[in-house]
Amino acid sequence: MSSSVAGAVSPTRLALRRVRRDRSARAGVALVVGLIVVAAAAPLLVKLAGQDAYTYHIDLLDPARGNAPKGAIGGVSGDHWFGVEPLTGRDLFSIVVLGLRTSLFIAVVVTLITTVVGTLVGISAAYFGGWYDAVVSRLVDFLFGFPQLVFMIALGIIVPGGFPRWLLLILVLSVFGWAGLARLIRNQARSLVAREFVEAARSVGSSGWHVVTRELLPNLLGPVLVVATMAVPGYIGAEAALSFLGVGVPPPTPSLGRSISDSIAWVYTGADPWFLVFPGAALFLAVLGFTLLGDSVRDAFDVRLRRAN
Amino acid sequence: MPDELLHLENIKKYFGLRGGVPWRQAQAVKAVDDVSFVVRKGETVGLVGESGSGKSTLARVATRLLDPTAGRVEIGGVDVTKVSGRKLRPVRRKVQMVFQDPQASLNPRQSVGTILTTPFRAQGIRPTKIQLVELLEQVGLSAEHLDRYPHEFSGGQRQRIGIARALSVQPELLVCDEPVSALDVSIQAQVLNLLADLRDELGLSYVLVAHDLAVVRQVASRIAVMYLGTIVEEGPAAEVYDHPAHPYTRALLSAVPVPEPGAVRDRIVLTGDVPTPISPPSGCPFRTRCYKAEDICSTKRLVLEAVAGSNEHKAACYLPEI
Numbered sequence: 001m002s003s004s005v006a007g008a009v010s011p012t013r014l015a016l017r018r019v020r021r022d023r024s025a026r027a028g029v030a031l032v033v034g035l036i037v038v039a040a041a042a043p044l045l046v047k048l049a050g051q052d053a054y055t056y057h058i059d060l061l062d063p064a065r066g067n068a069p070k071g072a073i074g075g076v077s078g079d080h081w082f083g084v085e086p087l088t089g090r091d092l093f094s095i096v097v098l099g100l101r102t103s104l105f106i107a108v109v110v111t112l113i114t115t116v117v118g119t120l121v122g123i124s125a126a127y128f129g130g131w132y133d134a135v136v137s138r139l140v141d142f143l144f145g146f147p148q149l150v151f152m153i154a155l156g157i158i159v160p161g162g163f164p165r166w167l168l169l170i171l172v173l174s175v176f177g178w179a180g181l182a183r184l185i186r187n188q189a190r191s192l193v194a195r196e197f198v199e200a201a202r203s204v205g206s207s208g209w210h211v212v213t214r215e216l217l218p219n220l221l222g223p224v225l226v227v228a229t230m231a232v233p234g235y236i237g238a239e240a241a242l243s244f245l246g247v248g249v250p251p252p253t254p255s256l257g258r259s260i261s262d263s264i265a266w267v268y269t270g271a272d273p274w275f276l277v278f279p280g281a282a283l284f285l286a287v288l289g290f291t292l293l294g295d296s297v298r299d300a301f302d303v304r305l306r307r308a309n
Numbered sequence: 310m311p312d313e314l315l316h317l318e319n320i321k322k323y324f325g326l327r328g329g330v331p332w333r334q335a336q337a338v339k340a341v342d343d344v345s346f347v348v349r350k351g352e353t354v355g356l357v358g359e360s361g362s363g364k365s366t367l368a369r370v371a372t373r374l375l376d377p378t379a380g381r382v383e384i385g386g387v388d389v390t391k392v393s394g395r396k397l398r399p400v401r402r403k404v405q406m407v408f409q410d411p412q413a414s415l416n417p418r419q420s421v422g423t424i425l426t427t428p429f430r431a432q433g434i435r436p437t438k439i440q441l442v443e444l445l446e447q448v449g450l451s452a453e454h455l456d457r458y459p460h461e462f463s464g465g466q467r468q469r470i471g472i473a474r475a476l477s478v479q480p481e482l483l484v485c486d487e488p489v490s491a492l493d494v495s496i497q498a499q500v501l502n503l504l505a506d507l508r509d510e511l512g513l514s515y516v517l518v519a520h521d522l523a524v525v526r527q528v529a530s531r532i533a534v535m536y537l538g539t540i541v542e543e544g545p546a547a548e549v550y551d552h553p554a555h556p557y558t559r560a561l562l563s564a565v566p567v568p569e570p571g572a573v574r575d576r577i578v579l580t581g582d583v584p585t586p587i588s589p590p591s592g593c594p595f596r597t598r599c600y601k602a603e604d605i606c607s608t609k610r611l612v613l614e615a616v617a618g619s620n621e622h623k624a625a626c627y628l629p630e631i
């Protein structure tokens with residue numbers, strides 16, 4: 001037995017070891033860590049660049065071309081590393097890194113909330129069953145059938161302006177977000193609950209909390225990790241989409257989604273396609289990093305996500 | 310009686326075919342249908358029956374893993390039928406279960422140390438390493454196994470770990486649900502011997518579930534035979550073996566190889582399938598496959614009655630063999 005020579009290693013640790021050895025996982029981790037560092041240090045980087053995201057630089061725009069930036073590559077220069085925004089002349093580097101910070105923060109917080117809630121609700125529904133399971137399942141069905149986007153747009157209009165938008169985004173995305181994971185985890189946990197080790201734990205008097213967190217959760221870590229890593233790019237996209245639709249974080253707070261939304265017209269007319277490239281690349285890299293990581297976690301844990309029925 | 314460890318009275322356990330809604334439960338699987346069963350201190354009771362006869366269900370009701378549909382469960386003289394949650398803890402400790410499938414009964418993500426710690430934790434105790442090692446040594450394993458994971462063990466070793474876990478809460482009665490049926494024949498005897506040794510060392514009592522009489526033959530002091538959710542015969546092991554009263558018991562026994570050479574037992578081959586537990590036959594549940602069945606057998610459900618010349622040996626049959 002090679003495993004006994006190497007010392008006893010838990011199956012979970014073996015899986016994590018496989019993740020560490022996987023090349024695309026390493027690329028994913030590098031990307032994710034890099035972007036998180038950039039996002040976390042964004043205010044510092046902006047200061048380093050000697051810029052901010054709010055000052056207009058009208059002098060850098062070309063009124064003859066509809067106030068597109070002067071110069072090549074969207075006005076890239078030693079002062080403005082990614083050029084400037086058309087129409088306002090604000091520093092695009094600042095907008096992109098601060099926007100990335102906003103997007104990542106919202107996506108990661110929503111992922112944390114929905115993962116914890118979805119996992120606990122899913123496992124406990126499978127374990128306790130009965131009316132609790134019935135209520136949870138109906139609630140999940142309801143949230144799935146609900147026209148989320150319309151609701152969010154409506155909410156964005158109704159909620160008073162004094163309420164911080166980023167918090168509203170986090171709340172709304174979380175309220176709808178946990179349902180998918182809860183359903184998936186519930187279905188996976190159902191087959192585990194019938195296993196005899198769960199009965200063994202019950203027969204020695206273990207509490208429901210113990211069974212859910214110590215007996216069942218470790219066996220579901222694979223699917224939970226996969227869904228969580230895959231969820232982050234989803235929420236980055238969702239935040240971008242909502243900002244694109246004008247119900248995300250309000251201007252002038254930078255947001256990748258709103259920048260991309262604003263850029264479309266400039267790409268369309270061909271006046272300043274670079275306005276899309278920089279925020280678009282940041283969004284793309286963030287999504288790519290988490291997707292690569294999620295993929296290899298799935299392989300390492302050998303998770304076959306059954307289609308939720 | 311004070312020395313009764315386990316007392317099951319008129320236990321019924323019906324499973325609804327479609328869970329949840331009451332109006333659909335008309336079609337229920339009658340897994341256990343009116344069974345009374347007692348285990349006294351120091352006894353090893355063999356619970357025998359074909360697949361689907363309700364042995365595991367009865368074992369799970371006895372260990373309070375399942376709530377009975379009707380009937381009473383007493384553990385150590387205390388009625389625990391309605392007790393649940395925290396209050397059940399100190400009582401259910403006394404009756405522990407060893408499971409059929411040693412693979413499924415150990416959490417694959419937990420080391421042996423963690424698995425053995427769980428029962429202590431449930432009682433709010435933090436076990437010392439010495440305690441855990443003692444448990445392992447009791448079942449023939451050693452300290453080096455503490456940090457290993459279930460997939461690193463053989464079936465027999467896993468079953469030993471399952472036994473160690475059951476012993477950790479110092480039970481008085483072990484309900485072993487086909488503890489060796491998933492193991493290689495060569496290992497079965499070792500595990501059965503271990504159970505016998507533990508009984509002598511720790512003064513344990515057992516319910517030993519098996520689907521054939523050969524397994525329980527050496528160890529059981531009393532035997533109960535189950536068929537289609539009911540007990541059709543029970544009594545002291547020697548009497549049931551030597552003078553089976555119920556035709557079903559005879560049929561089961563005839564399939565057991567005879568130990569002494571030369572002796573031959575007439576082989577009774579059962580014909581037909583076991584009827585569905587959703588609608589068992591009227592009267593005697595075994596009558597559809599019985600070689601002696603007569604009209605009277607379909608009339609009324611029988612209760613266990615003392616066989617002639619004995620008061621411990623009981624059978625539920627209109628036409629007993631003796």
Ligand SMILES: Nc1ncnc2c1ncn2[C@@H]1O[C@H](COP(=O)(O)OP(=O)(O)OP(=O)(O)O)[C@@H](O)[C@H]1O
Binds near residue numbers: 324360361363364
């Ligand atoms: N959770 C359940 N839901 C519905 N039916 C069940 C359930 N558990 C058991 N049954 C049914 O109850 C009957 C008795 O099952 P049980 O597992 O107690 O039999 P058994 O004697 O242990 O059989 P085996 O030797 O195969 O283990 C079977 O018909 C079975 O299909």
Ligand SMILES: [Mg+2]
Binds near residue numbers: 364365366
């Ligand atoms: Mg069984």
